[in-house]
Amino acid sequence: MSRRRHVLYVDGGGDETPPTHLETADFEVHTTATVAGALDRLATASVDCVVASPPLADGDGLDLLGRVRATHPRLPVVFHPADGSEALASEAIGAGATDYVPRSGENGDRLVEAVTNAIAAEPTRPAERVVHLVRTIQSALVRARTAGEIDDVVCEAIVDTEPYAFAWIGEYDETDGQVTPRASAGFEAGYLETIDVAADGSRVSRGPTGRSIDSHAVEVVQDIPDAPAYEPWRAEALERSYRSSAAIPLVHDDTLYGVLNVYADRTGVFDAPERELLADLGQTIGHAHHRVRIQELYESQYRQLFEEAPVMVALTRDTDDGPVIEDCNRQFAAKLGASREDLRERPLTDVYTEEAARELLDGDGYRRALAGEFVTTERALRTLEGDRLETLLQATPRRNAAGDIVGTNALYVDLTERKRARKVLDQVEAMEASIDGIGILDEDGEFVYANQAHADIYGYDDPDAFVGNTWRMLYGDDERARFESEVVPAIERGEEWRGEARGRCADGSAFPQDLSLTPISDGGYICVVRDITERKQYERRLEGQRDNLEILNQVVRHDIRNDLQVVVGYATILREFVDGEGRDYVERVVSSGRDAVETTKTAGEVAKVMLSATAETKPVGLRHAVTNRIDEVDAAYTDAILTTEGTIPDVSVPADDMLGSVFKNLLTNAVVHNDGPVREVTVSAAVADDTVAVRIADNGPGIPDDRKDAIFEDGEKGLDSEGTGLGLYLVETLVDRYGGDVRIEDNEPEGSVFVVELPVVDRSDER
Structure with a gap:
């Protein structure tokens, strides 16, 4: 060992004389008789192992063990009771004792061995321990995506390594020289709230943190209880059993990204090899912060480009139900007439036309985009107002942080205006050949283009005569006033206008015209004019x-x-x-x-009928129209038998006061063209769905198939008839006007059936 190990011997017998075996084993032994004395010693001095020899004056050995574990969770504690038992041994080991050696004359060597082994349980090669720590942190840093994640994984990894008890990372503010904690892990108990750390030349800047900021090097305190420069923080550190500390600058390319502070619960931990490895670790962490900062800069720039892009951009997410819009830029939302909040989490098909949606899903367009096989193509979108938006789409796979494909980046270029302009250009190409006068006017009503036909219609030789002049040159005072009050407001609202007007020629003469005005996107409009003098x-x-x-x-x-x-x-x-x-x-x-x-x-x-300009209809009762005409024909032809099969439905059909003429002509035709010995005519009617069919059957000679359609034509006479054929022509004309149909079928066993089908008017429509 590089120094003598400190053993605290807590003996309840009051002897306070350490066992001879411990002193001869080259341990520096300190003694006390109480739990309170042991805790005071632990708070003010470095201790490598505690030997508890209960009973104690102010508690038992288990109480001491619990108090030590609360403040020094990794400090070895060897139980050395005066009266041992298997029950006590089991309870002590279960409570966290490192070893159990009963006190007796022959166990002195065993106690020395237990203490030695307990102290040696910490890694005997600090370099290997720190190398393992560095590798653990490096592996975690690869997955870290933010500065906060880096700080958290570093602090957590450090306190999981013996003999480190606490770690924190501080942010240095160059403007005031203060160091502010931004992440921590381990046993802290409010330590960071009780201390001040700075690098401003003051008294609190002479600690390892302040020196590390100035030097950009690892600065350590190997013995907190005795280091003079540690005076401002000593009491708080010793209360939490911090015995040594190191400050590691997090530097990359001379840029300081913070200071990592590490505390150990014993002295002399940070030797030269460990400091060198911790310096490398600081550079690794600094590089990770640099990478994240650059990434955040790129992401910020990308986000700005995404937000401010002049094209439409949407980020989609693949789901089992199809792609949804995860996010979009302002241009995308504005073009669709919605807010970004309205569009987020909506199915992408909600903003596609039906045809484009089929291409997206049934046409496998989205799958090809996910696979990176999508080619630029046109897609028609649909605004929330229902308007069509023509776009050019490019889609690429979108990946998450783990590299998995989760959706697509979709970029849309609005082609609506371009297509509209192309359409106008295409129209211009055909304008010169048009027989209609065509002009393009700007938002102020001035001509920017006119074709030759436009000049011809108004009696000018050159269409350039219009360019730079307003439409007012082509109309008299009355028409100009009408246009100002009726037409111009409609055009300004973006509406088309079509109607008739009276134009004024170059020679001052007036002529009638059909006029069409169509707004275009730049505020102007296209004018199409046709001389309708001949038509009038x-x-x-x-x-x-x-x-x-x-x-x-x-x-x-x-x-x-x-x-x-x-x-x-x-x-x-x-x-x-x-x-x-x-x-x-x-x-x-x-x-x-x-x-x-x-x-x-x-x-x-x-x-x-021919003189009627319009075919206005109204609901007319069918039963009255049919039965009255049956009575009239029956009275006129007393030798014929007219009968009704069933009841004529009491329904209304769209017709006018000439509806009765349809049935009178058919009934008369059935009687007059009947050569049977007894002329019989049967009338029936039935309603099916929304129509009513009236059938007029006779027992006459019948009508050949090749004449069943022609018989209703104007002037077509019946079989062997000297009539004019006007009656049946009138029937078809009226039935067609009423929106119905008339046809001829064969009657069984002989004769013909005239069938008239008419739509039924809903009773509610009659009100």
Whole structure:
């Protein structure tokens, strides 16, 4: 050994004379008779082993053992009772005694051997012990990711190594010279709260910590009880059984990252080899702090780039249910119209269009990104407002601190504006060939482009005549006022505007135009104009023709029909005055006259439909429309049998006041074109889902398949018919207007069935 070992002998017999065997074994023996005396000695002097020889004056040996273990958990304690027993031996060893040697004349050598072995139980080669410590710390430092983790693993590893009892790391502040603890481990009992440490030239800077900061070297105190420079901290250190200490600077490239302070519960621990190894350890810890600081700098720079990046960045995490957004930058959130908090932990598919989501999952795009096989591609995202966002995506695997792939780094470049610009450019390429006038105006309403057609429409030779001028040059005062009040506000709100206007040509003449204004992203808009002078002239001709047709319709429906009814009336009277063959001629006049009257009625109805500008419908009761027409036709054709199968459903259908004409024409057609010996017509109706089907069946000759579709065409006559075909044409026109369908089926065993299907109006819609 490099020094004599100190043994504290606690003897309750009051002799205070140490056993001869201990002194002859070259131990420096100190004696006391009480537990209190033993604790005082331990608090003020260095002790390598305690020998307890109960009973004691103020307690038993077990009490002393417990008190020693509370303050000196690693100090060897050998039990040396006056009266030993197996029970006491078991209890003492169970309470933490290092060894048990009963006091008797023949056990002196055994006591020396027990004390020697107890003291020797600490590592006999400090260099190997510290090398093991350094390796343990180095292994832990590899996994440390923060400065706090480094400090914690260092302090914990040190206090787990004999004979170190306490360790702490201090932060040196160059501005005021103070050292502030930032991590600690081991038996401390408020030590750091009771001391002041500095490196400012004051009295509290002459300890090992202050000297280490100044020298950037390991500074030690081998004997705290006797070291004069340790006076400011001695009492607090001895109270906690600190007997020696070392301050190790944590330095890398002349940068001090803190000071590590290590305390041992015995003196003389920090010899030259140990100090050299601790110096290397300090450099290792300093390098680890340097690495973490650089990493934190890189991470800070990366985080700043991540936050401020002009492109959209999202960090995703792989889960069993698909990728989720773990974090995103401000640009990503802003483009999607959401906050970052709203987007975190949401499935990535929430911000993808349906097509892009299929590519992500079903198309294995995410798996390829996790494997590092993803190639740059376009992806369409969806904002929280539902708008489409075109992007260019690059995705790479994202790893955690352990190196495991946990998700992806996804970078999106917004292509929406670029695609919109490309679309505009594509449009420009076609503009010169367009027959429409096309102009692009800026946010102030000034032309920045116009095609040749635009110039031609307004009577200018060169489209450059518009560039730099506003749209106001192309309109009169009234139109400018209307545009300022109606059109410009809509454009400023980002809305499209379409409508008609009156433009003003270069020569001052006005012309009607169709005008389309579409906003673009820079605040301007695209103007498309078409001269509709010819269309307006055509519309006026149509209006004139419609007026003429209306006049003709009135002539047919009123004048001609009234004259025909007069003819039929007089012919009916002539029946009473004509006999023989002449009566047949009169009957033919009456029949033809009646047919002509019906034809004028049908023609009037067809004209009414054709002259209607809009097809406005309303809920109309089906039962009333069908049954009334059955009664009318039944009264007109007394030789025919019209029957109803079941009840006509009391439902409403979308129609107008001409709905009855549909069924009257079909019923009349079924009777007139029936050559059976007894003309029979059966009407039935049924509701299925949201439609009602009315079936009008006859026992006539039937209709060939190749004519079932053509029979409804304008002017198509029935089989062997001398009629006009207007009735069935009117039927199909009206049914189509009502949103329904009409078709012909075969009746069994003979005849035809006309089926009319119409949508049923919900009763709630009638209110």
